[in-house]
Amino acid sequence: MSTTIETPVRVKWVYFFGDGAAEGNARMRDTLGGKGAGLAEMTNAGIPVPPGYTITTAACRQFYEAGGALLDSIVSEEDDALRRLEKMLGRRLGDPANPLLVSVRSGSPLSMPGMMDTVLNLGLNDETVAGLARQSNERFAWDAYRRFVQMFGRIVQNVEGLDVVFDAAKDKAGVKQDTELNAEQLQAITDQLKKHVQKHTEKPFPTDVVTQLELAIKAVFSSWMGRRAVDYRNQFKIPHDLGTAVNVVTMVFGNMGDDSGTGVAFTRDPNTGERVLYGEYLTNAQGEDVVAGIRTAPKIAQMATDMPAVFDEFQRIGQQLERHYRDVQDLEFTIERGKLYMLQTRSAKRTAAAAVKIAVDMVADGTISEREAVARIEPAQVDQLLRAQFDPVARKDAKRIAKGLNASPGAAVGRAVFDADDAVEWVGRGEKVVLVRIETSPDDFHGMAVAQGILTARGGATSHAAVVARQIGKPCVAGCAELLIDYGAKSARSSDSGVAFKEGDWISVDGTTGEVFLGALPTVEARFEDQTELKTILDWADGIRRMGVWTNADKPEEAAQARSYGAQGIGLCRTEHMFREGDRLEIVRGAILVANRATRAKARRAAGAEISADEQQDVATFDAAMAKLEKLQQGDFEGIFKAMDGLPVVIRLIDPPLHEFLPNLEEQLVKVTRAEDAGGASEADTELLATIRSLHEQNPMLGLRGCRLGLMIPDFVKIQTRAILNAEIAVKKAGGNPIAKIMIPLVGHVNELAATRALLEAEATAVREAAGGIDVEYKFGTMIEVPRGALTADEIAREADFFSFGTNDLTQMTFGYSRDDAEGGFLLKYVEDKILPYNPFQTLDDAVAGLMKIAVDKGRSTKPGIELGICGEHGGDPESIHKCERIGLDYVSCSPFRVPVARLAAAQAALANAAERDR
Ligand code: ADP
Ligand code: MG
Ligand code: MG
Secondary structure, eight states, X not given: OOOOOOOSSOOOOXXXXXXTEESOOGGGHHHHHHHHHHHHHHHHTTOOOOOEEEXXXXXXXXXXXXXXXXXXXHHXXXXXXXXXXXXXXXXXXXOSSSEEOEEEEEEOSSOOTTSSOOEEEETOOTTHHHHHHHHSOHHHHHHHHHHHHHHIIIIISOXXXXXXXXXXXXXXXXXXXXXXXXXXXXXXXXXXHHHHHHHHHSSOOOOOHHHHHHHHHHHHHHHTTSHHHHHHHHHHTOOTTSOOEEEEEEOOOSOSSTTOEEEEEESSOTTTOOSSOEEEEEESOOTTHHHHTSSOOOBTTHHHHHOHHHHHHHHHHHHHHHHHHTSOEEEEEEEETTEEEEEEEEEOOOOHHHHHHHHHHHHHTTSSOHHHHHHHSOHHHHHHHTOOEEOHHHHHHSOEEEEOEEEEOSEEEEEEESSHHHHHHHHHTTOOEEEEESSOOGGGHHHHHHSSEEEESSOOTTSHHHHHHHHHTOOEEEOOTTEEEETTTTEEEETTTOOEEETTOEEEEETTTTEEEESOOOEEOOOGGGOHHHHHHHHXXXXXXXXXXXXXXXXXXXXXXXXXXXXXXXXXXXXXGGGGSTTHHHHHHHHHHHHHHHHHHHHHHHTTOOOOHHHHHHHHHHHHHHHHHHHHHHHHHHHHHHXXXXXXXXXXXXXXXXXXXXXXXXXHHHHHHHHHHTTOOOHHHHHHHHHHHHHOOSSGGGSSOTHHHHHHSTHHHHHHHHHHHHHHHHHHHTTOXXXXXXXXXXXXXXXXXXXXXXHHHHHHHHHHHHTTTOOOOOEEEEEEOSHHHXXXXXXXXXXXXXXXXXXXXXXXXXXXXXHHHHHHTHHHHHHHTTXXXXXXXXXXXXXXXXXXXXHHHHHHHHOTTOEEEEOSGGGGOHHHHHHHHHHTOSEEEEOGGGHHHHHHHHHHHHHHHHHHHHO
């Protein structure tokens, strides 16, 4: 144990705000939580905020350290703050004549919407309720009291069923809305609620207001470790030791009549980014009434009609806050008898489309710089914008079940499930699901996280379902009121269309339009060409990034696609993929059958020996197959060069072991055995089996492949080199500008590269001589993907014009994991059990990155200008791209669909790196 030295510096546990001045500010999120920092900042900016104080996150951590108790110093500082608040307002907590009421609100440093609960109207008991009634009116006072008992019972005392008691009482009184209850009814209900609490806690409802406050503060601290908060933090990788702050805020009342109200609004539309206030509000209501969908709330625009002056002020404050925070704000407010109070401000969660539009708009109006705009977009959002939509033709003919609110855009297809736990279970079985709920609460989060999309019958655009869906990037249709959901029967039916579905039925949810269809509709890719704002952001990113973004493409169509996404070259063209197309596989197999014999015979012939007639036959068969292949490959390369005209194309020579082009050993064995049992197998099948057997290796990924194969059977790489260079000549003759780079894989020793290069330079010279005056240009490079290659990169650089890091193999060989086996086997368990922090095949491992850095330094020490790139899967992973920037690579290469993401991530990596250097 370490000894702690008592420092004379006193920790400040409580920060006061009120009367235009606050002890905290926006920079103190870590200490005050987001909500507390916002309340302080708004107070300082002269915005009307009810006064109060924030107990720090440090106090929360202290609370856990003390095993769930509050330190005396915290209690006494909190007490001082309360006295100060009472003095400022001229009201006292628990004063029967003039009672102060407060809310007790959680607020963590990172936004965790709806994860923790708030207690409103604290400070009421049978005496103070009378005082409150005298100040306002009986009905209001009893409404506040019954709300308090209901909330305090549920949140602080964990009593279930209070809402049921309240709903039953409403039914009995014959009313639908809580606003229709009168004072006597509310008083009776409050009594009932208290009895319900007493029955469950076996203690009378706490009437001492100081006890109420203490219990509420402790409950907020405790909620930090509640299941839904923990689940949420796990999902978003938020550390569990941040703690939450507690905000004690003077109550202002939105339930004082029709000149009062409460609401939630965004300063811009969080779906589209459009510059209009977006939200909902309710008159004569309090707190969560809007979000919980107790009554259907009108759109915020309605406020302009109901209370024009307040609406104007709200709009002005919204704009002020937007300018102040330089971002779109998500606001919570209450109006008490015509006076507006702000209760919360935070940066608004938004859809990908909105994020992009808002960033571009804010650059246009001078609020933020292009760099900030680029830094603000999340790579995942770019991904989302390129996500599929429903096929327009199919959707026209589809059977529509219902229409709700388009709460979070995108197309989701899955089988209906009606419970979050069921969702998790179905997905565990490999199913795709859409979670269908009457409404969602934080308890449903785990189901939402695994679902393709979310559908709710109740709740608006700011409901829990909508907010969470937008944040986690899932399509959501909310508030689909016509949908009658029966949890018991696990089914739903639209009261309008009459269409019904049950658990397990396929449904399609269009979060962009709000429509829900029966069946699994086909989807179509989003059109990048039409996304002007995204393209603007990416253009800015291009101006910022240092690294190039290339693509891995094997076909002209892929190359063209990638180019339209902004790819600046091909970093990896896998030639063997072309071996499998159409009737080529037969040619390749024919060649492989005789490859070894023919190669040996040729070598003997070259050394001056006689070869037999049989051998001559093998050589002829082999050469004929190779000649065909050469021609076909030349055509392939011409297509790629044309598609990438003027941009570099790195073509990798054959890499996989030859057995990959043959049938699998077991299958062929079964085939031959069966045929023999039935009277005799064909000679071709028997020969094929023998060849497969002869090529069999225990560890093919560490076997005869890459440059090793090229050196053992040189004709494959020779014809490929000729095909590349002749394609270059043909395209040049046609007026094109091909840029050829030939890449040799799997080099571990410089001699492998030197020998391969000598072999291929001879071919190049022959091609050049036959070219008839056309300039034949090319570069030779290698993949660095064997650890020994990385460690001897200085030697290898003597023979290479460029390196491309093959991080799939490099990861495989550095860890000693067989990629194909590990990823399907222990690796995911490793990640789950935190033996590994992440899957190293997805995100570049730091040790592998370290090995790359060695290779970069060594390569440059031999050849300062050597071109360095990455072409493994990591080239499209934002976190890995950051590491590539730090290592100092010249470019990343990734699959065509990742190119836009990589452009953004590379720019962000450059910005982050520059910021780090400045520090
Ligand atoms: P959350 O973190 O879930 O948004 P809040 O602490 O913001 O919880 O409280 C939820 C709602 O309760 C607020 O939006 C507001 O309507 C209401 N509320 C909280 N504090 C007060 C208060 N002092 N006066 C009036 N209403 C309040
Ligand atoms: Mg809030
Ligand atoms: Mg490789």
